[in-house]
Amino acid sequence: MTRTFGWKAERRERVTVISLRGAMTLEALAPVREELLHCLTSEAPDLVFDLTALDFIASDGLGALLAACRRTRELGGRARLAAPTPLVRQVFTLLRLDRVMPICNSVEDALHSLRSN
Amino acid sequence: MNVPAEFGVRESDLTELVIPNELRAARQAEERILRELSRHRYSRECTFAIKLALEEALTNAIKHGNCNDSAKRLIVRFHVSPDRVVLMVRDEGCGFRPCDVPDPTAEENLERPCGRGLMLMHAYMSDVRFNEIGNEVWMLKLNRNEPASRTPR
Numbered sequence: 001m002t003r004t005f006g007w008k009a010e011r012r013e014r015v016t017v018i019s020l021r022g023a024m025t026l027e028a029l030a031p032v033r034e035e036l037l038h039c040l041t042s043e044a045p046d047l048v049f050d051l052t053a054l055d056f057i058a059s060d061g062l063g064a065l066l067a068a069c070r071r072t073r074e075l076g077g078r079a080r081l082a083a084p085t086p087l088v089r090q091v092f093t094l095l096r097l098d099r100v101m102p103i104c105n106s107v108e109d110a111l112h113s114l115r116s117n
Numbered sequence: 118m119n120v121p122a123e124f125g126v127r128e129s130d131l132t133e134l135v136i137p138n139e140l141r142a143a144r145q146a147e148e149r150i151l152r153e154l155s156r157h158r159y160s161r162e163c164t165f166a167i168k169l170a171l172e173e174a175l176t177n178a179i180k181h182g183n184c185n186d187s188a189k190r191l192i193v194r195f196h197v198s199p200d201r202v203v204l205m206v207r208d209e210g211c212g213f214r215p216c217d218v219p220d221p222t223a224e225e226n227l228e229r230p231c232g233r234g235l236m237l238m239h240a241y242m243s244d245v246r247f248n249e250i251g252n253e254v255w256m257l258k259l260n261r262n263e264p265a266s267r268t269p270r
Contacts, residue, residue, distance in 0.1 A: 025144070025172060026140060026172070026176050026180075027140040027141065027143075027144050030140070056165065056168060056169070058169055058172040058173055058176065058234075058237070059173060059176070059231065059233040059234045059237060060176060062233060063230045063231055063233075066228055066230060067230065069228075070228065087161070087162065087165045091169070091237070094222075094236075094237075094240055095221055095222055095227075095233055095236070095237075096222045096227060097227065099227060100227050100228055
């Protein structure tokens with residue numbers, strides 16, 4: 001529940017997949033907020049957040065994900081969330097953020113959704 | 118503001134921490150409270166809810182209440198027992214009116230960068246109350262899996 005926050009980004013063709021892990025608190029987020037945006041490029045404008053290993057997110061983390069989603073749209077891409085735990089998924093659905101960033105059950109489902117739309 | 122009578126604890130039941138207006142100090146206070154939850158074997162779901170509400174209250178106090186001013190302080194009071202958790206966070210700011218915070222789930226607000234903390238606190242806690250000026254929040258979480266060890270007064 002209190003694993004240290006970390007993230008990594010990888011390119012999957014036109015998609016940037018950002019994997020988040022641990023607890024996304026304001027303190028953990030502060031040093032990496034800008035880096036998250038900088039890894040988005042016009043070569044891979046679509047974005048998938050892999051939330052498989054994300055234990056916790058609060059409103060500042062949500063704000064960072066929304067900022068990345070906006071950046072993605074500016075680049076002509078679309079954003080998806082993949083594989084959140086039930087507790088994390090509930091935060092997104094409660095706030096209706098799944099309307100902004102649709103939730104998929106896995107990274108592969110998210111990639112398929114981006115390919116097929 | 119004293120602890121609301123309906124929260125079912127006495128003033129003397131509360132532990133008080135006075136901490137600097139810094140994220141690291143807030144995390145240390147949060148970890149202390151989470152250790153108490155773990156000691157009382159709160160469920161994963163309940164712990165998530167309390168951590169989320171506490172994180173939102175502390176973040177609001179540091180950023181918006183005390184305006185990131187490191188010369189200011191926060192006061193955190195808490196009580197953890199098997200059947201309930203009571204939390205209080207007070208900043209040294211001039212407060213706010215909760216009714217002025219727009220609904221973050223309204224279509225036009227969905228992508229706003231902030232404004233979700235208050236709703237999350239209400240959604241995940243059993244009761245949330247602010248003092249008159251809005252610089253002090255009290256939150257109650259009842260542990261539904263535990264029989265009440267104390268009748269709320």
